[in-house]
Amino acid sequence: MLIFKTVNELSRYLQTLKRAGRRIGFVPTMGALHAGHLSLVKTALGENDFCIVSIFVNPAQFNDPADLNRYPRTFERDLELLLSEGCHALFFPEVEEIYPAHLDIRVDVSFGFLFQTMEALHRPGHFEGVVKAVKRLLDIVEPHNLYMGQKDYQQFLIVQRMIEALHLPVRLVLCPTVREPDGLALSSRNQLLSPQEREAARQISRTLFQAAEKLKQGLPLDSIRAESVNDLKKEPLLQPEYFEIANAVTLRPLQEAETTGGIIICTAVKAGTVRLIDNVMIA
Numbered sequence: 388m389l390i391f392k393t394v395n396e397l398s399r400y401l402q403t404l405k406r407a408g409r410r411i412g413f414v415p416t417m418g419a420l421h422a423g424h425l426s427l428v429k430t431a432l433g434e435n436d437f438c439i440v441s442i443f444v445n446p447a448q449f450n451d452p453a454d455l456n457r458y459p460r461t462f463e464r465d466l467e468l469l470l471s472e473g474c475h476a477l478f479f480p481e482v483e484e485i486y487p488a489h490l491d492i493r494v495d496v497s498f499g500f501l502f503q504t505m506e507a508l509h510r511p512g513h514f515e516g517v518v519k520a521v522k523r524l525l526d527i528v529e530p531h532n533l534y535m536g537q538k539d540y541q542q543f544l545i546v547q548r549m550i551e552a553l554h555l556p557v558r559l560v561l562c563p564t565v566r567e568p569d570g571l572a573l574s575s576r577n578q579l580l581s582p583q584e585r586e587a588a589r590q591i592s593r594t595l596f597q598a599a600e601k602l603k604q605g606l607p608l609d610s611i612r613a614e615s616v617n618d619l620k621k622e623p624l625l626q627p628e629y630f631e632i633a634n635a636v637t638l639r640p641l642q643e644a645e646t647t648g649g650i651i652i653c654t655a656v657k658a659g660t661v662r663l664i665d666n667v668m669i670a
């Protein structure tokens with residue numbers, strides 16, 4: 388596996404590949420890799436000639452410095468996992484490579500309601516940081532295909548909107564959420580959970596799946612929301628921040644009589660001091 392630390396080296400190498408007609412699949416990550424990330428890598432390997440993963444813990448998207456400081460960093464293990472998947476290249480830049488002082492990275496896109504709900508409200512500045520990093524990484528890698536997980540569904544919609552608005556020549560692929568056997572969505576932050584918090588965190592996906600069932604049965608939206616928040620609060624170690632049943636395209640709260648292409652149920656829950664997000668989509 389090739390490892391690139393600088394933009395120049397990487398660009399030069401990728402240009403040669405592109406001139407030779409190779410298709411490039413790109414998986415941006417913040418490292419501390421797990422089977423969720425690797426499922427994206429597998430899909431990218433299956434659909435492209437060349438798969439490149441980036442590991443960049445993006446300071447711009449952390450609204451809480453303590454969260455940035457304790458974000459897990461497991462580089463040696465990440466390398467082993469990528470090697471065993473057969474990933475072709477890793478981009479592992481320093482912050483200065485992504486945000487050089489002379490470069491003013493602006494993403495002049497209006498995200499509308501996507502920037503006014505759920506994660507955007509609870510993590511001010513977070514998505515501004517995400518779009519800045521993703522735009523810069525796309526400018527550097529210029530992949531044919533970009534792979535992102537449903538686990539971060541709002542992030543996916545925002546990146547989709549950016550790609551459309553800026554006419555970026557990349558195809559965005561949404562990959563399903565990979566879960567632990569008890570339903571907990573895999574997340575790098577799961578390693579920060581105490582055994583008791585880990586046990587309590589099972590309730591997050593359970594509540595989401597139960598809400599999806601109730602929705603299919605036609606129960607009123609307000610009572611589903613209220614019961615779900617109550618179910619989460621029954622676990623003393625869990626503190627729900629939001630629980631939203633929304634239109635899967637606009638993220639606007641679902642209305643009772645709404646007939647729509649898709650519904651997404653999203654939640655953010657603190658387990659102790661660890662903030663976890665998850666969602667379930669209903670077609």
Ligand code: AMP
Nearest residue numbers: 416417423535536538539563564565573
């Ligand atoms: P992160 O390293 O958390 O920034 O995630 C990098 C990419 O992996 C994002 O597109 C995430 O949505 C995706 N991802 C994270 N966890 C999972 C999961 N459990 N299943 C599928 N994709 C995931």
